[in-house]
Amino acid sequence: MIGAAEELRLKQVLAEIFELDPSTIDGTTSSDNVERWDSLQHISMIVSVEQEFGVRFSEEEMAELLNYERLRSALASKLTLEASSPLRDHQPGAP
Amino acid sequence: MVAPGGEASKVPARVTGVVPGDVESCLAWVREKPTISRYLAASRQLRSLTPPTWPRVRVAVLRNFTVEPIEAYICVKGASAGIAVDVQIGGYDTAMRDSLITESWLFDYQPDVVIIALSLENLAPTFFNRYLTLSASQASEAAQQAASFIRRIVSAIRERTTATIAIHNFALPRHPLEGLAETSSMTSLTSRIRSLNQELVALASGMGNVFIVDFERIAERTPIDVRNWLAARAPFTPLILQELSDVYARIFRARAGRSRKVLVLDCDGTLWGGIIGEDHIGGILLGEAYPGSAYVGLQEAALNLSKRGVLLALCSANNEADVDEVLDHHPSMVLRKSDISARRVNWIDKATNLRAIASDLNLGLDSLVFVDDDPYQCEMVRTLLPTVLVVQLPPEPSEYRAAIESLDCFDAVGLTDEDRRRVELYKDAQAREAARESYVSLDGYYRSLEMVAEVGRIDEISATRIAQLTQKTNQFNLTTRRYTAEQLLSLARRSGVEILSIRVRDRFGDVGLVGVAIIVPGVHAEEAEIDTLLLSCRVLGRGLEDVLLYATAIQAKEMGYRSLRGTYAPTARNQAVATFYPDRGFNGQVEDDTSWIVTLGQVELEPPAWFATIALPSNMRTGAVTR
Numbered sequence: 082m083i084g085a086a087e088e089l090r091l092k093q094v095l096a097e098i099f100e101l102d103p104s105t106i107d108g109t110t111s112s113d114n115v116e117r118w119d120s121l122q123h124i125s126m127i128v129s130v131e132q133e134f135g136v137r138f139s140e141e142e143m144a145e146l147l148n149y150e151r152l153r154s155a156l157a158s159k160l161t162l163e164a165s166s167p168l169r170d171h172q173p174g175a176p
Numbered sequence: 177m178v179a180p181g182g183e184a185s186k187v188p189a190r191v192t193g194v195v196p197g198d199v200e201s202c203l204a205w206v207r208e209k210p211t212i213s214r215y216l217a218a219s220r221q222l223r224s225l226t227p228p229t230w231p232r233v234r235v236a237v238l239r240n241f242t243v244e245p246i247e248a249y250i251c252v253k254g255a256s257a258g259i260a261v262d263v264q265i266g267g268y269d270t271a272m273r274d275s276l277i278t279e280s281w282l283f284d285y286q287p288d289v290v291i292i293a294l295s296l297e298n299l300a301p302t303f304f305n306r307y308l309t310l311s312a313s314q315a316s317e318a319a320q321q322a323a324s325f326i327r328r329i330v331s332a333i334r335e336r337t338t339a340t341i342a343i344h345n346f347a348l349p350r351h352p353l354e355g356l357a358e359t360s361s362m363t364s365l366t367s368r369i370r371s372l373n374q375e376l377v378a379l380a381s382g383m384g385n386v387f388i389v390d391f392e393r394i395a396e397r398t399p400i401d402v403r404n405w406l407a408a409r410a411p412f413t414p415l416i417l418q419e420l421s422d423v424y425a426r427i428f429r430a431r432a433g434r435s436r437k438v439l440v441l442d443c444d445g446t447l448w449g450g451i452i453g454e455d456h457i458g459g460i461l462l463g464e465a466y467p468g469s470a471y472v473g474l475q476e477a478a479l480n481l482s483k484r485g486v487l488l489a490l491c492s493a494n495n496e497a498d499v500d501e502v503l504d505h506h507p508s509m510v511l512r513k514s515d516i517s518a519r520r521v522n523w524i525d526k527a528t529n530l531r532a533i534a535s536d537l538n539l540g541l542d543s544l545v546f547v548d549d550d551p552y553q554c555e556m557v558r559t560l561l562p563t564v565l566v567v568q569l570p571p572e573p574s575e576y577r578a579a580i581e582s583l584d585c586f587d588a589v590g591l592t593d594e595d596r597r598r599v600e601l602y603k604d605a606q607a608r609e610a611a612r613e614s615y616v617s618l619d620g621y622y623r624s625l626e627m628v629a630e631v632g633r634i635d636e637i638s639a640t641r642i643a644q645l646t647q648k649t650n651q652f653n654l655t656t657r658r659y660t661a662e663q664l665l666s667l668a669r670r671s672g673v674e675i676l677s678i679r680v681r682d683r684f685g686d687v688g689l690v691g692v693a694i695i696v697p698g699v700h701a702e703e704a705e706i707d708t709l710l711l712s713c714r715v716l717g718r719g720l721e722d723v724l725l726y727a728t729a730i731q732a733k734e735m736g737y738r739s740l741r742g743t744y745a746p747t748a749r750n751q752a753v754a755t756f757y758p759d760r761g762f763n764g765q766v767e768d769d770t771s772w773i774v775t776l777g778q779v780e781l782e783p784p785a786w787f788a789t790i791a792l793p794s795n796m797r798t799g800a801v802t803r
Contacts, residue, residue: 096194097217103194121244124410128401129213132414140403 083157087134091156094133095149098126111148123147130156136163195221203256212245212414219251226260229748231432231658234262235424236287236339238271238329241295242410249421257425259432269298272325275332287339288431291389291424292329296322296346296369298409307353307365319368323375334383338662340431341386342424345373347395384640385660387427394419422584430587433647433658436565437543439481439580440533443492443499443521445549446569446576447475447511452498463508470573475510477580482515486586487537490519491529491546526553527560538716540650540749545583588644622718622786625682629720629783630791631727634668634675641689642677645710650749652721653710654742654756672697672704674731676793678724680715690715693728695735703773704737709756719784725760726783727792733776744770 083091089103095110096103099117112118118126127146131137136159138146146152195217196202202225206218235250237243247263254261264285266274271292274282282290297304303318310318330341346369352358358366373392380386398419400411412420429435444451448471449461461468482488488511492499499521503513518536520529526546534541542563548554554568565585569576634642639661646659659667668675678691690712698705706728711721732740742757744750758765761779762772774781783790 093194094211094213097211097213100217100220120408121242121410124404124408125212125216125245128404128414129211132211133209133213140407143403143407 083153083160087156087160088153090133091130091153092149094129095126095152098122098129106149108150109148111150113148118147134160136160197221197225199225199227199255203252206252210414210418212248212417215245215248215252215417219248222251222255226255230258230260231434232260232262233288233428233432234264234285235289235291235428236264236266236282236285237291237293238266238274238282239293240269240271240298241293242268242408243293243412244410245412245417246420249417250424253421253425254428257429257432257434259425259428259434261428271329275329282333283336287337289340289342289424289427290333290337291342291344292326293344293389293391294326294346295409295411296372299325304349304365312363315363315365315368319372323372326376327379330379330383330386334386334662338385338660338666340427340660341383342389342427343376343380343386344389344391345376347392347400350399384662389420389423391420394423426584426587429585431647431658433650434542435588435648436486436545436585437539438487438489438517438533438537438545439478439583440489440491440530440544440546441478442546442548442550442553443490443494443502446492446547447471447509448502448506449573452502453494457501457506460502460506462506467573468508470576472508472510473577474580477577479510479515481580481583481586484586485588487517488515489533489537489544490516490521491526491533492521493523493526494521496521526557530557530561530564538651545585547580588648619786622784623788625684625718625786626788627680627682627718627786628789628791629723629787630679630681631723631793632677632679633793634664634677636665638677638689639664642675642692645689645692645712646708649710649712650747652712652716652753653708653747653750654706654753655708655745656747656750657708659708667694667696670696672735674735676724676727676731678720678727680718680720687715691720691724693724695728695732695737698737698739698741702736702738704732704735704740706740706742709742719786721756722760722781723783723787723790726781726790729774729776729781730792737776739773739775741771741773743772746770 092103092106095101095106099115099122101110101115112123127138127143130152134156136156138155138159142155146155196205199222202218202221206214233254237246243265247265250263251261264281264287266282271294274280300318300322303310303315303322307315326343330343333339333341348366348369349358352364352366354361354364358364361367369392373388376388380388394416398413398415400416401413402411404410441447444453447462449467450459452460462471463469464472478488490499500513502509503511503516518533520532522529526548530541530544530546534544537543540563541561545565545567546554546557547567547569548557549569551568554566557564558566567579567583569579632638643659643661643664646657646664650656664675667673672695674695676693676695677689678693679689680687692708692710693706694708695704696707697703709721709724709728711724729740740762742762744754744756746754757772757774760774760781762774764773765771
């Protein structure tokens with residue numbers, strides 16, 4: 082699950098990386114329509130989201146998270162997994 | 177001009193409304209959560225917030241892998257140090273071309289600092305990835321090629337710029353290829369990379385103004401991102417980006433003359449445990465047994481710093497006699513009176529005392545680092561004197577030594593013998609100060625010093641010291657132009673240019689090379705411009721500036737100039753010299769309100785009468801004046 086607060090934080094990270102107004106980010110936001118969303122900034126964005134939420138995306142996921150919707154749902158499934166297994170080791174890169 | 181990679185399509189910045197709107201809160205916002213995204217957003221914001229008074233440093237990065245996020249980190253760390261940094265990143269794997277071709281962007285850009293960040297894995301893939309398939313001679317040849325690749329780049333850059341060059345050394349393999357032999361054999365990959373790194377050290381130490389960025393150590397502490405390395409040749413993790421940019425910031429600070437010069441220490445609870453006024457000399461904690469050993473450690477760290485040219489000072493609330501007793505008689509004291517260049521041991525508040533210490537040493541408050549264990553004192557100094565760097569000691573005494581040793585604010589570009597002697601010089605200054613009190617008139621005092629001033633022209637040997645003075649002098653500096661030794665030597669070769677320096681000694685000792693004047697052709701025919709006129713703060717108030725101006729005028733006349741123009745470029749630190757030229761008979765402010773002119777021969781520019789000897793370079797017409 083991903084709550085409204087988490088979603089806001091996610092939008093904030095994207096806004097910081099891609100120079101966007103966070104309120105304009107929605108399900109349609111993708112690397113196709115954001116000028117700054119190139120392969121270099123993509124990596125910075127992924128790592129920033131990992132830092133922000135203390136999660137780590139798989140290598141397979143990394144290449145696929147090219148729009149907001151996929152990013153949101155991949156993050157949601159990780160946060161849900163975390164919440165349901167409180168004894169899991171702390172993720173690397175957690176702040 | 178060949179453009180560096182990735183710069184073609186810049187999107188105009190859009191307001192994100194998420195980053196705070198002033199420098200301090202912007203930096204605090206990044207510190208609060210140091211994500212790559214915050215660094216990026218803050219670096220864009222800072223571009224429009226940077227005060228025009230900040231020193232600017234232009235940085236070029238030559239690389240053979242993906243370094244991009246480093247740009248944002250460099251800008252933010254630069255801003256934390258009060259420096260506006262411009263960054264230009266070269267094309268992917270074009271380092272050799274960037275430094276060798278005639279019309280390279282690199283030289284058009286006129287960088288102050290060039291960072292050379294090369295991955296050995298990209299530079300010599302077979303060597304790095306399939307090392308054991310190589311014969312010993314092939315391996316050695318590959319290592320030599322890598323070394324000579326860097327040597328060529330560095331010497332090409334050095335030939336054409338005076339920039340500070342920072343070379344990344346190479347990371348060692350994460351895991352041993354040959355098991356136990358990896359660290360035991362001279363021919364293992366680890367051993368070869370270590371000796372390659374050693375060659376880079378030799379390259380740096382054989383050339384002025386070249387530094388090694390210890391990437392080997394950074395990568396050992398915090399591994400690279402293998403996933404992003406394989407996917408995009410982007411190895412930097414957020415931690416590596418932070419550590420690297422911290423090292424770069426040291427270089428920028430040194431380059432911009434923003435290094436600190438004095439370590440001011442509290443006594444009770446800092447130099448020793450306990451309170452001398454209550455516990456007395458036998459009761460304070462200092463010596464071989466813990467926790468006394470931790471205080472010895474802090475003192476040893478301070479002593480090492482003083483040998484690097486950092487001045488030590490004491491600022492504590494005590495009876496002076498109690499502190500004297502410890503300094504003179506405690507068997508475990510590492511620091512003695514002779515190591516201390518200034519002190520305020522009294523019951524006056526520390527802010528006032530720190531101001532007095534700064535003025536004793538003729539330095540600005542922004543040269544001071546203040547160390548205290550008491551949070552209250554630290555907070556007071558932080559509030560009242562925000563430009564003093566305050567180090568509040570950590571809670572455990574065992575961490576004290578590291579708190580001093582980890583300070584990264586004392587770097588200077590091109591450490592000279594003069595740095596090492598500075599500590600001695602200030603001690604001489606204290607003796608001079610004592611003498612001053614016993615003389616009635618200042619004039620009589622100056623005469624009693626038996627001062628000898630010696631003016632010389634720049635040469636290879638004095639260039640480093642002269643450059644250092646231009647980098648570090650802030651108060652008595654009319655134009656505050658910073659130069660490297662290379663820039664000065666090439667400037668001095670131009671026609672119509674002369675670079676003079678002044679040395680002084682007196683009966684207390686040799687003060688060394690302490691002043692600089694640079695004459696360049698002015699905008700009008702037969703007019704000389706004083707590009708630079710500066711004097712080290714430790715010789716202010718002796719009239720040496722008038723000797724320097726006197727020599728400058730003679731030199732200009734000798735070179736065929738008829739008039740001399742002096743300019744005052746105001747900074748936050750040099751108000752004291754705002755009226756230097758008009759005070760000396762320069763008149764007719766020209767074109768703007770900070771330039772004055774004097775016709776040579778019309779106004780008497782006489783040196784003060786109290787100098788015992790003033791020696792000018794042998795071929796200056798007037799020769800030596802001996803009184």
